Amino acid sequence: xxxxxPVYQHPTTTVMIDDSQxxxxxxxxxxxxxxPRKVFHDTHAALEWLRAAFRHTPSKSQSIRVNYDEQTFxxxxxxxxxxxDQIYRQSLNRQRFTLPSVLVIDYAMPQMNGLEFCQAVQxxxxxxxLFTGQADEKLAIEAFNRGLIDRFIKKSDHDALDHLELExxxxxxxxxxxxxxxxxxxxxxxxxxFLSDPAMEALVEQLCKRHGFVEYYLFPNPTGILFxxxxxxxxxxxxxxxxxxxxxxxxxxxxxxxxxxLTGLRELxxxxxxxxxxxxxxxxxxxxxxxxxxxxxxxxxxxxYHWALFDFPAHYLHQPFYSLAEFLRDQSADIK
Numbered sequence: 001x002x003x004x005x006p007v008y009q010h011p012t013t014t015v016m017i018d019d020s021q022x023x024x025x026x027x028x029x030x031x032x033x034x035x036p037r038k039v040f041h042d043t044h045a046a047l048e049w050l051r052a053a054f055r056h057t058p059s060k061s062q063s064i065r066v067n068y069d070e071q072t073f074x075x076x077x078x079x080x081x082x083x084x085d086q087i088y089r090q091s092l093n094r095q096r097f098t099l100p101s102v103l104v105i106d107y108a109m110p111q112m113n114g115l116e117f118c119q120a121v122q123x124x125x126x127x128x129x130l131f132t133g134q135a136d137e138k139l140a141i142e143a144f145n146r147g148l149i150d151r152f153i154k155k156s157d158h159d160a161l162d163h164l165e166l167e168x169x170x171x172x173x174x175x176x177x178x179x180x181x182x183x184x185x186x187x188x189x190x191x192x193x194f195l196s197d198p199a200m201e202a203l204v205e206q207l208c209k210r211h212g213f214v215e216y217y218l219f220p221n222p223t224g225i226l227f228x229x230x231x232x233x234x235x236x237x238x239x240x241x242x243x244x245x246x247x248x249x250x251x252x253x254x255x256x257x258x259x260x261x262l263t264g265l266r267e268l269x270x271x272x273x274x275x276x277x278x279x280x281x282x283x284x285x286x287x288x289x290x291x292x293x294x295x296x297x298x299x300x301x302x303x304x305y306h307w308a309l310f311d312f313p314a315h316y317l318h319q320p321f322y323s324l325a326e327f328l329r330d331q332s333a334d335i336k
Contacts, residue, residue, distance in 0.1 A: 004196045005204060005225075006173075006180035007087050007187065010215035011324050012101035013038050014168055015126075017046045017117065019109040027104075030161055034214070034230065034324065035168070036097055036331060043111040047120055053100050054124055082186055084220040091217050091228065094322045100126050101175040102168050107132035107139075115139075118148040125178060127171035129153060131164065150174070191223060194239055199301030204237075207309075211235065214324050221279050222272075226312060232323030234312035238273050239305050240296075248272055252281040261289050271296045271308035275316075 013036045018024050024039040031037060040046035090096060103126050107114040118128050128148070130140060133155040140152035151167045153160055184195050194200040195218070204225065207213060213227040213235070224238040240248075249265040261281070264270030270293045277285055285292060294308035 006176035007183050008217040009176045012099045014102045015100045016104045018106040088217040097327045102171045103128045104131050197301040230324045232321045236310045236312045239307045273310045
């Protein structure tokens with residue numbers, strides 16, 4: 001797996017399928033509360049739900065538009081446009097947490113066994129864990145080589161539940177890497193090189209742990225990453241390079257900005273977020289410019305990235321935000 005950041009990532013639903021309802025109840029109870037899950041003891045009902053879930057999921061290529069020469073209708077003159085706004089607007093999709101990214105499937109079931117089930121959903125992008133007490137290692141290796149499963153865990157292992165939780169989290173990340181692949185390949189050719197920088201990936205993981213961020217999305221203006229915690233509090237990580245800070249400096253100089261701001265930008269000591277002026281300095285914020293800036297921190301990666309965390313203005317989202325905490329409360333109420 002290539003080390004890099006997906007263009008977005010949010011909590012998803014883990015689907016567990018086993019013919020023993022008591023085992024499902026026990027398994028669901030032992031997983032962390034912040035890990036949404038849906039259980040099925042009926043394989044046909046699970047198949048129907050999964051197919052419906054992906055039918056109503058926005059296409060991962062919705063942000064990409066291919067244009068061609070309208071005079072000749074020639075695809076040799078294609079251009080590709082990426083609507084980056086569509087990426088962070090996925091945070092406004094109230095159904096995003098129900099997206100099934102990982103399946104945990106028993107092997108021995110009466111309607112169809114676990115591998116037959118995996119075969120039936122092979123066209124779906126979700127990752128699959130065979131979680132069983134009966135399937136032997138040879139069968140699992142064959143299934144893995146055929147691309148039917150992504151992991152294999154024996155129920156009898158003494159640390160099976162801990163192992164299962166780790167693998168679910170790992171496969172959720174792989175799911176978003178796969179969903180992001182085309183977009184990330186296009187974006188890293190231009191202004192978003194940090195998406196392929198291992199140092200930035202490590203920093204984002206640290207920030208998520210330190211601040212309790214549970215989802216994030218690439219943000220276009222200013223360039224950065226939009227984080228949300230479990231209660232929906234939004235934080236924008238503004239990410240600048242030396243070149244982009246020099247662009248800020250040039251605009252600020254044109255407007256005759258205060259010397260302290262110009263010096264801070266020139267020396268790479270300040271990261272601005274001019275949220276009320278389209279992202280760049282203007283005369284309107286001359287007397288209040290300091291409230292739009294924070295001290296720069298630096299991530300030393302393939303290149304140096306200068307960053308800061310800003311409270312995200314609520315009016316930027318244009319509509320109420322549905323948080324993971326609200327989703328978990330609604331899910332709990334539905335179960336009761």
